[in-house]
Amino acid sequence: MDRRNRPGLTFSLSFLDVMSVGLGSVILIFLIINHASEVVSRQATAEQAETLQRVQAEFDAREATAEALAQALESREEQLQGARARLAELRRMVAAEEDDDSGATREEAVAALREEVRELERRVADLRRESMQRQSADSMFSRSGEGRRQYLTGLRVDGERVLILLDTSASMLAETIVDAIRLRNMDRAAWSRADKWQRALESAEWMAAQLSPGAQYQIYTFNEQARSVVEDSTGQWLDVDDRGTLIDALGRMRDARPGGGTSLHNAFGAAAALSPAPDEIFLVTDHTPTAGASGAGRGRVSPERRLQLFAEAARRLPGGAAVNVILLPMEGDPMAASQFWQLANVTGGVMLSPASDWP
Numbered sequence: 001m002d003r004r005n006r007p008g009l010t011f012s013l014s015f016l017d018v019m020s021v022g023l024g025s026v027i028l029i030f031l032i033i034n035h036a037s038e039v040v041s042r043q044a045t046a047e048q049a050e051t052l053q054r055v056q057a058e059f060d061a062r063e064a065t066a067e068a069l070a071q072a073l074e075s076r077e078e079q080l081q082g083a084r085a086r087l088a089e090l091r092r093m094v095a096a097e098e099d100d101d102s103g104a105t106r107e108e109a110v111a112a113l114r115e116e117v118r119e120l121e122r123r124v125a126d127l128r129r130e131s132m133q134r135q136s137a138d139s140m141f142s143r144s145g146e147g148r149r150q151y152l153t154g155l156r157v158d159g160e161r162v163l164i165l166l167d168t169s170a171s172m173l174a175e176t177i178v179d180a181i182r183l184r185n186m187d188r189a190a191w192s193r194a195d196k197w198q199r200a201l202e203s204a205e206w207m208a209a210q211l212s213p214g215a216q217y218q219i220y221t222f223n224e225q226a227r228s229v230v231e232d233s234t235g236q237w238l239d240v241d242d243r244g245t246l247i248d249a250l251g252r253m254r255d256a257r258p259g260g261g262t263s264l265h266n267a268f269g270a271a272a273a274l275s276p277a278p279d280e281i282f283l284v285t286d287h288t289p290t291a292g293a294s295g296a297g298r299g300r301v302s303p304e305r306r307l308q309l310f311a312e313a314a315r316r317l318p319g320g321a322a323v324n325v326i327l328l329p330m331e332g333d334p335m336a337a338s339q340f341w342q343l344a345n346v347t348g349g350v351m352l353s354p355a356s357d358w359p
Contacts, residue, residue: 058212061212061213069243083123086120087117087120090116090117090120091117093113155352157207157210157211157212157280157282158212158280159212159215159278159280159322160212160215160216160279161215161216161217161274161276161277161278161279161280162207162211162215162216162217162218162278162280162281162282163217163218163220163274163278163281163282163321164204164207164217164218164219164282164284165220165222165226165267165271165281165282165283165284165285166200166201166204166219166220166221166222166253166256166284167221167222167223167283167284167285167286168221168222168256168257168259168260169223169258169259169261169262169290170184170223170259170260170261171258171286171330172196172197172258172328173194173196173197173258174196175329175330175331176331177331177332188257191258192254196286196328196329197258199354200284200328201253201254203284203326203354204250204253204282207282208246208249208250211240211246212240213240213241214240214241215240216239216240217237217240217246218233218237218238218274218278219249219250220234220267220270220271221253221256222262222263222264222266222267222270223259223260223261223262223263224260224261224262224263224291225263225266226263226266226267226269227270229249229250229252229253229256230248230249230252231252234270235273235274235275236274237274261289261290261291262285262287262288262289262290263289263290263291263292263313264285264288264289264309264310264313264314265289265291265292265293265309265312265313265316267283267313268313268316268317269293269316271316271317271318271321272316272317277318277319277320277321278318278321279320280321280322280324280349281317281321281322281323281349282324282326283323283324283325283326284328285325285326285327285328285340286327286329286330286333286336287330287332287333287336288306288307288310288333288335288336288339288340289306289309289310290306290309291309292309292312303333303335306333306335307335307339310339317347322347322348322349323343323344323347324344324351324352325340325341325343325344325349325350325351325352327340327353328353328354329353337353
């Protein structure tokens, strides 16, 4: 038989054809994947560069703010020293006038000097109070350095209109119901130092320290009702650049006393009443709601009722607002984590159940 007509030769050639086509396909796929990887890598690099530029811009802005505060504080200290020196001089003059017996003229001079002394004392007190406020501002805004952790947790405060909602219900005092009731009935010195409550306050302060220059904000506390911590500002936006108002707001927030139930219905309703609507909401809480629009009812609130109240509250949220949740621990509410996670996920926010050392 002719060698060319043998079946084995045809099979060998077909096998080689198949192998060649297969090898070519593998090489083609490899080239496509490699090219796609390069495109993805370039996109990732561009995104990282953009993030780095944004972080650098925020850092520069906060550094400029810190320098301005330091210069203002130094200027106020110089004014304070000058006022103290003038006050001491006037006191010496008053003492000298009192030793000089010159009748009505002496009395008039002493009265005038005493009035000037009182005015200077008021000025010294104002300068001292302002100096303390600026020192408090330096302390608070030093937290901005710790804000780098926001890029690790995914929790970023970069909205143009930011609403901070701080739960001030009784449960915010402790992780167990018994301890919360016990602390609620104690004096201020005891409940104000509660670990859980301090963590809630520090979380809100951390978020305030991350507010972008030029942004607007509001800080509401809520239990069965929701209200701004700044008097007569409910429903209005405040400017971040007004540091005095921001420091005052955080001080008033610390004065809040936890108590009562939790109405997310009224908290989210207050958020919806802001005009224009917030683009970011930061909620510091520890459980699903126990109250609706009319406040807390009597007796224990069942898990089913809590879920119903949560769903009703979620419907009151303003559209377009990303809800970020700081969920602190609380016994007896196993559904809280999943409900708040779903809420954050649907609105484009983040839910964080922080470690004991955060922030």
